[in-house]
Amino acid sequence: MASLIKKKKKGVMKGQFGFGNLTGAAIAIGVLVLVVSMMGLLLDGFQGTVDNTSKAYTIIGKGLDAMSEFGNWFNTLVLIAIMVIIIGLVLAYFGGYVGGRKGGGNVGV
Numbered sequence: 626m627a628s629l630i631k632k633k634k635k636g637v638m639k640g641q642f643g644f645g646n647l648t649g650a651a652i653a654i655g656v657l658v659l660v661v662s663m664m665g666l667l668l669d670g671f672q673g674t675v676d677n678t679s680k681a682y683t684i685i686g687k688g689l690d691a692m693s694e695f696g697n698w699f700n701t702l703v704l705i706a707i708m709v710i711i712i713g714l715v716l717a718y719f720g721g722y723v724g725g726r727k728g729g730g731n732v733g734v
Contacts, residue, residue, distance in 0.1 A: 650706055658699060665692040 672685040 647710060650709075654702065654706060657702075661692055661696055661699075665689065665696070668692065 668685050668689045672682060672689065675681045675685065
């Protein structure tokens with residue numbers, strides 16, 4: 626029983642889903658969106674300052690294309706995050722019962 630108590634962290638066993646995990650994921654996605662948006666704005670500003678026949682203009686243009694393509698994946702990333710949250714809530718609702726025994730069927734615990 627003592628080893629079970631040591632593994633607990635704010636009511637969640639080590640390796641299990643908890644609502645505390647949502648905060649970190651939401652912040653990470655938000656920071657990622659901000660970084661990509663700021664990089665797009667910076668690259669757009671840089672491209673406006675160089676001659677459109679130079680190599681720098683084409684390199685910055687490729688960077689803008691890359692940021693745009695990466696930004697297209699945000700819908701997919703958010704959808705995956707929502708699916709993880711739903712699966713975590715479903716598993717939390719069932720209380721960790723897997724295989725008919727609590728805790729995934731660990732015999733001898």
